[in-house]
Structure formats: C-alpha cells, structure tokens
Amino acid sequence: MNGFDIDNSMKQSQLEMPYPNEGEGGQHQNTHEFATSYDAEEDPNDVDNHSISTHFSYHDGKSLLEQGIKKLALDHLHSNNASVDSNLGMKSQFPSYFGNSPLDAAASVAAAGIPRHERRLSLSAQQAEPEVLISSPMSQKPSSSSSAQILDVERIKSAQYKMGLIADDGQHSYDSPSLELVELYSSVSDCRELREKYQTLSLQKHHQNPKNRPDWKIYPPPPKPSYNAANKTVVKVSNLPDSKSFDINECEIPGLDEDVDFRLNSDEVYVLYDTKTEDKKQAGNVFPTLREYYIDMEKIISVSSDGPAKSFAFRRLQYLEARWNLYSLLNEYHETAVSKKNPHRDFYNVRKVDTHVHHSACMNQKHLLRFIKHKLRHSKDEKVIFRDEKILTLEEVFQSLKLSGYDLSIDTLDMHAHKDTFHRFDKFNLKYNPIGESRLREIFLKTDNYIDGKYLAEITTEVISDLENSKYQNCEYRISIYGRSPDEWDKLAAWVVDNKLISHNVRWLIQIPRLYDVYKKTGIVENFFDICKSIFLPLFEVTQNPQSHPKLHIFLQRVVGFDSVDDESKVDRRFQKKYPKPTLWDSTQNPPYSYQLYYLYANIASLNWWRAKRGFNTLVLRPHCGEAGDPEHLISAYLLAQGINHGILLRKIPFVQYLFYLDQIGIAMSPLSNNALFLTYDKNPFQYYFKRGLNVSLSTDDPLQFSYTREPLIEEYSVAAQIYKLSNVDMCELAKNSVMQSGWEAQIKRHWIGKHFEKEGIEGNDLEKTNVPDIRVNYRYETLKTELELVKHFSSFASLSASK
Ligand SMILES: [Zn+2]
Numbered sequence: 001m002n003g004f005d006i007d008n009s010m011k012q013s014q015l016e017m018p019y020p021n022e023g024e025g026g027q028h029q030n031t032h033e034f035a036t037s038y039d040a041e042e043d044p045n046d047v048d049n050h051s052i053s054t055h056f057s058y059h060d061g062k063s064l065l066e067q068g069i070k071k072l073a074l075d076h077l078h079s080n081n082a083s084v085d086s087n088l089g090m091k092s093q094f095p096s097y098f099g100n101s102p103l104d105a106a107a108s109v110a111a112a113g114i115p116r117h118e119r120r121l122s123l124s125a126q127q128a129e130p131e132v133l134i135s136s137p138m139s140q141k142p143s144s145s146s147s148a149q150i151l152d153v154e155r156i157k158s159a160q161y162k163m164g165l166i167a168d169d170g171q172h173s174y175d176s177p178s179l180e181l182v183e184l185y186s187s188v189s190d191c192r193e194l195r196e197k198y199q200t201l202s203l204q205k206h207h208q209n210p211k212n213r214p215d216w217k218i219y220p221p222p223p224k225p226s227y228n229a230a231n232k233t234v235v236k237v238s239n240l241p242d243s244k245s246f247d248i249n250e251c252e253i254p255g256l257d258e259d260v261d262f263r264l265n266s267d268e269v270y271v272l273y274d275t276k277t278e279d280k281k282q283a284g285n286v287f288p289t290l291r292e293y294y295i296d297m298e299k300i301i302s303v304s305s306d307g308p309a310k311s312f313a314f315r316r317l318q319y320l321e322a323r324w325n326l327y328s329l330l331n332e333y334h335e336t337a338v339s340k341k342n343p344h345r346d347f348y349n350v351r352k353v354d355t356h357v358h359h360s361a362c363m364n365q366k367h368l369l370r371f372i373k374h375k376l377r378h379s380k381d382e383k384v385i386f387r388d389e390k391i392l393t394l395e396e397v398f399q400s401l402k403l404s405g406y407d408l409s410i411d412t413l414d415m416h417a418h419k420d421t422f423h424r425f426d427k428f429n430l431k432y433n434p435i436g437e438s439r440l441r442e443i444f445l446k447t448d449n450y451i452d453g454k455y456l457a458e459i460t461t462e463v464i465s466d467l468e469n470s471k472y473q474n475c476e477y478r479i480s481i482y483g484r485s486p487d488e489w490d491k492l493a494a495w496v497v498d499n500k501l502i503s504h505n506v507r508w509l510i511q512i513p514r515l516y517d518v519y520k521k522t523g524i525v526e527n528f529f530d531i532c533k534s535i536f537l538p539l540f541e542v543t544q545n546p547q548s549h550p551k552l553h554i555f556l557q558r559v560v561g562f563d564s565v566d567d568e569s570k571v572d573r574r575f576q577k578k579y580p581k582p583t584l585w586d587s588t589q590n591p592p593y594s595y596q597l598y599y600l601y602a603n604i605a606s607l608n609w610w611r612a613k614r615g616f617n618t619l620v621l622r623p624h625c626g627e628a629g630d631p632e633h634l635i636s637a638y639l640l641a642q643g644i645n646h647g648i649l650l651r652k653i654p655f656v657q658y659l660f661y662l663d664q665i666g667i668a669m670s671p672l673s674n675n676a677l678f679l680t681y682d683k684n685p686f687q688y689y690f691k692r693g694l695n696v697s698l699s700t701d702d703p704l705q706f707s708y709t710r711e712p713l714i715e716e717y718s719v720a721a722q723i724y725k726l727s728n729v730d731m732c733e734l735a736k737n738s739v740m741q742s743g744w745e746a747q748i749k750r751h752w753i754g755k756h757f758e759k760e761g762i763e764g765n766d767l768e769k770t771n772v773p774d775i776r777v778n779y780r781y782e783t784l785k786t787e788l789e790l791v792k793h794f795s796s797f798a799s800l801s802a803s804k
Pocket of ligand 1: 356
C-alpha cells in the first residue's frame with residue numbers, strides 16, 4: 001500500500017522523464033560525462049549511501065536500473081525502515097508505517113477501507129482536544145463513513161498515495177496549543193465565515209443556482225453523446241449545431257411577477273419588496289450594507305498585513321508546496337501508470353474550458369486578417385461606417401487609410417502585444433485597433449455600429465464553429481456592457497439572438513469596464529449612479545416581466561455572470577473613510593475598485609434572489625482581480641466574488657493566498673497575457689499556486705493579441721507544460737479545474753467530468769472522463785481536509801476561552 005516498494009509498472013521509458021525537481025540542466029547532453037563528474041563529487045565507495053537514497057536523480061536512476069540495482073535497493077528500503085528514517089531526516093523513534101509500531105493498527109485500518117482521518121491531526125493536537133469537541137461534527141466524520149459505504153474497498157486502496165513516513169511531533173507537550181496559534185487560526189476562521197456570509201447571501205454558491213438542479217431544461221438540448229460507456233462503443237449520432245436548431249419561437253417567455261417589485265435602498269442599491277404587505281417590507285435576503293462591507297474588509301486587511309499572520313500563512317504555503325514536492329517525487333510513476341491504463345482518454349480529449357476570454361479578441365490575427373481581406377474582395381461597396389458626416393463604404397475606408405487588400409499582412413495589422421506593452425495597459429488597449437485605426441475596430445470588432453455588428457457576428461460564427469468541431473474546447477466569452485445607456489442590453493441581446501450566436505460550447509460573461517471617469521469627462525453621465533442604473537435597471541425589469549425584453553431573457557439564460565475590467569494599475573488609494581452614495585459621486589475621479597465591485601455585488605445579490613425565486617438562472621461575480629495595482633482588490637474580491645481572473649498579486653499577500661486556498665476560489669490564470677503586460681513568464685506564480693493546491697485553471701485572455709495558432713487554449717497549455725514541466729496528469733487536472741470553475745449547467749458538467757462531480761474527494765472523480773487518477777484527487781482532498789481540520793481544531797480553543 002504505502003512505502004517505497006517499486007511500482008512494477010515502472011519502465012525504462014518512464015525513468016527517462018526528468019524528475020520535476022531536479023535542478024541540474026543539460027539532461028539531454030552527454031550522459032556519460034555527467035555521470036562521471038557526479039561520481040567524482042561524491043565518494044564513489046559510499047555505495048550504501050547511494051543505493052538507499054530515495055532521491056534517485058535521473059542519472060542515478062538510469063544507471064542503477066541498467067544494473068538492476070535499483071529494484072534491489074528499493075526492496076531493501078522496504079524491509080529496512082530505520083535507515084529510511086534517517087534518510088528523510090525524520091527521527092527514527094517515531095512510529096513508522098511498517099514495522100512494529102502503534103500506528104500499524106491505523107495502517108491496517110486504512111487498508112481495510114476506512115480512511116485514516118485520525119492521523120491528520122498530530123497526536124499532540126488530538127490529545128489536546130477540548131472536551132467539547134469530542135461530540136462535535138468533526139469527530140463524526142460524516143463524509144468518511146458514507147464514502148466507505150459507497151466506494152468499494154479496492155478503489156479507496158488504489159487511491160492511497162505514498163508520503164514517506166508519518167512523522168509525529170511527539171516532542172511537543174500535550175497541553176493546550178499556544179495562544180498565538182489559536183489567535184492566528186481564529187482569524188483565518190473569522191475571515192472564512194465572512195466570505196461564507198457574502199457568498200450565501202448573494203446566492204453565488206453552486207447549489208443555490210436553479211440551473212444546477214436536475215430538472216433544469218437547456219434549450220436547445222445539449223448534443224447527444226457519441227460514446228456508450230456501458231458497452232464501450234462509439235455510436236454514430238448526428239448533432240445539429242445549436243445555431244441551426246435554435247428557434248426563438250420555441251423559447252418559453254414567462255410573464256409578470258406581481259408579488260414582488262423593486263426600489264432603491266439607502267445605499268442606492270436595487271432591493272426587492274413584497275407588493276402585498278402594506279408596509280412594503282423588503283423581500284428576500286438582506287445583504288451587507290456598504291458600511292458593513294468596508295468594516296469587514298478593514299478586518300481582513302488588518303489581519304493580512306499583520307506580521308505574525310503573514311509569516312504564519314507563508315509557512316503554511318511553504319509546507320503545502322513541500323508536501324506536494326514529496327508527493328510528486330514518490331507517486332509520479334504510479335500516477336502516470338494509472339492514466340496510461342485508462343482507455344480512450346488523454347489530454348486532448350478531456351473537456352476543457354477557456355475560463356477567461358474577451359470576445360472581441362477571441363479570434364487569432366490570421367483569422368481576422370483573412371476575414372478582412374475576404375470582405376474587401378467580396379463586399380467592398382457595403383456601407384459600413386458613419387464618419388466625418390458621411391457614410392463610407394468599406395473600399396472608401398481603406399482608400400482613406402491609403403491601403404489596399406494586397407498591402408494587408410499580420411505586420412500591418414500590428415495587433416500582437418509582446419514587446420512594447422509591458423506595464424503599458426494604455427498601449428495594450430490601442431492594440432485592439434487593427435493597423436492602429438479605431439475605425440477598423442469599430443467596423444470589425446464592435447457589436448453596436450453602423451452595420452449592427454454584422455461582421456463581428458460573422459467572424460464569431462466561424463470561431464464558434466471551430467470550437468464545435470474541436471468538441472472538447474469550450475469558451476466563456478466576456479462581452480461588454482458599458483453602462484452608458486439602458487438600451488445597451490437590448491441591443492446586445494438582439495445581436496446574440498438574431499445572429500444565433502448560440503452554442504453548446506459557449507457561455508457569456510458580461511464585462512463592465514471601469515470607465516466612469518471617461519464618461520464623466522465627455523458628459524455622458526452625471527454621476528456614478530447613472531452607470532449602475534443603466535446596467536441594472538433593465539435586468540430588474542426583465543426579471544420582473546421577461547415579456548418586456550424577450551430577447552434579453554433568452555440571452556440571460558446563457559450568461560454566467562459579471563466581470564469587471566480595466567487597468568488595475570491605475571491609482572485608486574482610498575482617500576476618504578466614508579464613501580458617498582452613487583448619486584453623490586460626481587467628481588471626475590473614478591470610484592475605487594472596491595467600491596465599484598460592491599455595487600456590482602449588491603445589485604447582483606438582489607437580482608439573484610428574485611431570479612432564483614422565479615426559477616431563472618442566477619449570476620455570479622468573477623472580476624479581473626490582482627493583475628496589477630493594489631493588493632486590496634484581492635481582499636474585496638475574496639468577500640464578494642465567486643472566482644477571479646489573474647490573481648498574480650496573491651503572491652504578495654500570503655495570508656490572502658492561504659484564504660484563497662482554503663476556500664478553493666477559482667482563479668483563471670493567463671501567464672502568456674501577464675508576460676506581455678505585467679509579469680514575465682518565469683516569474684509568474686502559476687506553478688507555485690498549482691503545487692500548493694490553489695484552484696487554478698489556464699485561460700487565454702486575448703487570443704488576438706497573444707497567440708499564434710488556431711487553438712489558443714492548447715497553445716496556452718502547451719507553453720505552460722514546457723516551461724513548468726507539467727505532466728499529462730497535471731494538465732488533465734487543470735482541465736478538470738477549468739470545468740469546475742466554469743458556469744455550465746450541472747447537467748452538462750456531469751456529462752463532461754462525471755456523474756458525481758459535486759461530491760468531494762475520489763467519490764466525485766471519474767477517471768474515465770477526467771483522466772485524473774484517484775490518487776491525485778485523494779492527495780488534494782486529504783491535504784485540504786487536513787488544513788481545514790487544523791483551522792477548526794485550533795479556532796475551537798478560542799471560542800472555548802471566550803465562553804469561559
Ligand atoms: Zn482579461
């Protein structure tokens with residue numbers, strides 16, 4: 001089960017994969033030469049020392065295997081634990097997994113199919129448990145007993161991973177833990193409770209969303225599966241693309257809800273009230289006010305900037321990383337062997353979601369270039385833009401630019417962002433203009449223009465059809481609502497529905513650019529409330545009576561949530577303690593990130609309550625956050641958002657990073673995009689987050705600016721795999737994460753990653769679909785559980801001392 005017995009399936013070919021943690025370079029150069037120099041550094045006579053080391057380097061492993069020694073050495077290890085203890089730097093008097101130790105009983109229990117929860121807490125911690133805890137839920141272990149019933153013993157056994165030996169901090173006293181530790185864990189626990197409150201009240205949790213219920217109807221219905229798992233055959237099915245089968249007349253549009261109406265509260269957030277009760281009391285949930293929100297945020301800010309908390313979180317994260325390294329060292333072969341035995345699946349045919357793509361940059365440059373040339377050849381006389389008081393045809397536009405179709409190339413298009421955009425978000429934004437011309441952006445990349453977004457719809461149809469052909473790739477597109485006028489929603493919805501941009505492989509997120517200062521300067525808005533109103537009033541109207549905006553109602557069924565976008569590196573220090581209401585915010589300065597996020601959150605919270613009541617899908621908040629700028633942004637997103645995009649600044653605030661780990665908040669990361677804008681690839685914290693077990697996925701951000709190939713998402717994975725030396729299992733785990741983070745309906749996720757995906761640990765894993773071995777899932781699950789139990793355990797002392 002555990003220990004160091006060499007895996008029988010270990011083959012020469014596997015050994016040739018470099019170890020992940022091996023520091024030496026030049027592995028593919030002259031092996032012989034390197035081996036000699038290695039021998040010269042160490043004492044060549046010290047054979048024993050070499051043969052019992054578990055840290056076989058690549059060259060060690062290769063040469064030992066050639067001589068057949070490695071198998072012997074590992075067998076030797078198996079039977080000789082004492083020397084292993086000293087080898088791993090652990091004290092040999094500690095009970096070990098094998099041999100005659102008190103923990104043998106526990107090990108055999110685990111082998112019999114009962115997960116070894118007892119061992120997660122160290123002995124000293126268990127013995128110091130307060131009496132109250134004995135009957136607490138922690139000791140009931142609900143999930144473990146049920147898992148033992150549902151899963152067969154074999155499966156639990158096969159998910160056991162090797163972690164060397166169990167060390168026990170027996171040298172510590174059995175008294176109550178130190179006050180400092182109790183305080184630190186209590187603040188972790190408090191922060192988590194705060195987030196829980198904000199998430200639950202805004203109905204952003206998975207199970208609160210009506211679309212995740214089993215009876216949710218998806219129209220058009222999802223494609224029929226072509227693989228029959230029961231008899232392992234591929235069935236021929238003909239699936240019509242959604243754009244062909246979609247018919248607006250088939251859509252059910254509910255009528256008016258007479259029981260509930262909406263108005264503004266004292267923070268100028270839309271809230272609901274019951275129309276029947278005389279006093280017009282607020283209906284539905286009561287979410288935190290702006291003041292409460294800033295108080296809560298202040299609490300987390302003060303903890304996360306506190307010295308001891310910082311170093312505490314830093315140490316936990318370091319521990320998680322070290323634990324991963326040990327796990328990976330000891331179990332890599334087993335993992336690969338399991339995924340090799342899994343028929344049919346590999347990285348290419350597991351479902352993956354591009355969790356963060358901006359729609360107007362969803363095609364690659366070559367695609368856009370081909371499209372522009374095609375239009376110039378075939379519809380040059382089409383009237384496309386109103387400029388300088390007259391309507392111009394496409395040909396006239398290009399004449400005014402002194403360009404012909406022949407001149408066009410990727411170089412003249414100049415939309416790649418690699419070199420001159422670093423720390424220059426302003427320059428990056430200009431890259432959206434083909435040939436540096438805003439009029440071409442307006443013609444080809446806008447939904448609301450003279451041709452009603454016809455060209456962008458055509459190119460989107462092509463991109464969607466590529467996605468559908470790839471079958472396993474899916475995208476969550478960000479599309480803008482600016483908040484300049486309330487009719488934006490209807491125009492956008494009509495654009496999507498009329499052009500039938502509806503696909504099983506696509507879901508939408510609404511991105512709200514933080515551009516108040518620009519609108520204010522140009523006189524489009526009076527104050528910040530004008531923006532809130534334009535964004536949310538139509539949504540409340542359509543929820544009250546879908547028949548008032550039928551197309552918007554249909555579009556919203558395909559919308560997952562909201563994103564908040566713009567340059568985070570703009571200065572937004574808070575300059576006052578108390579914030580004015582949105583109608584009073586009429587200065588030329590942009591409101592801070594945290595303030596804008598609150599107004600998104602609070603309005604979404606009310607809206608969700610109403611939508612859930614009516615059985616409509618609810619919306620989540622998944623903003624761009626922690627890409628640049630003030631790390632405070634991450635704290636407000638920790639409370640308000642279900643997931644975030646980027647998050648690279650978490651590396652600077654370990655305490656908040658630890659919180660993101662414990663709550664498994666989804667982070668859609670785009671190292672290639674960061675590389676062009678804010679952080680070079682080698683410094684990107686992605687690989688550390690991944691090792692530590694944060695819930696990360698890979699996404700492309702802007703294929704138009706960053707990618708060179710027809711499959712931007714695969715390109716993103718491919719670069720990451722090569723730079724960070726990700727294994728196939730790692731990539732499949734990332735793909736699984738991306739599906740979990742995404743906003744597809746539970747019914748579809750079930751088809752993609754397994755029937756029980758909502759369950760924790762190996763119960764929720766379906767190797768046949770995800771290609772992630774149980775052993776990996778089990779490692780992640782037990783590691784997280786351990787941390788959560790520690791939090792619960794130590795913080796329980798605080799409540800105990802407080803109640804005395
Ligand atoms: Zn982005």
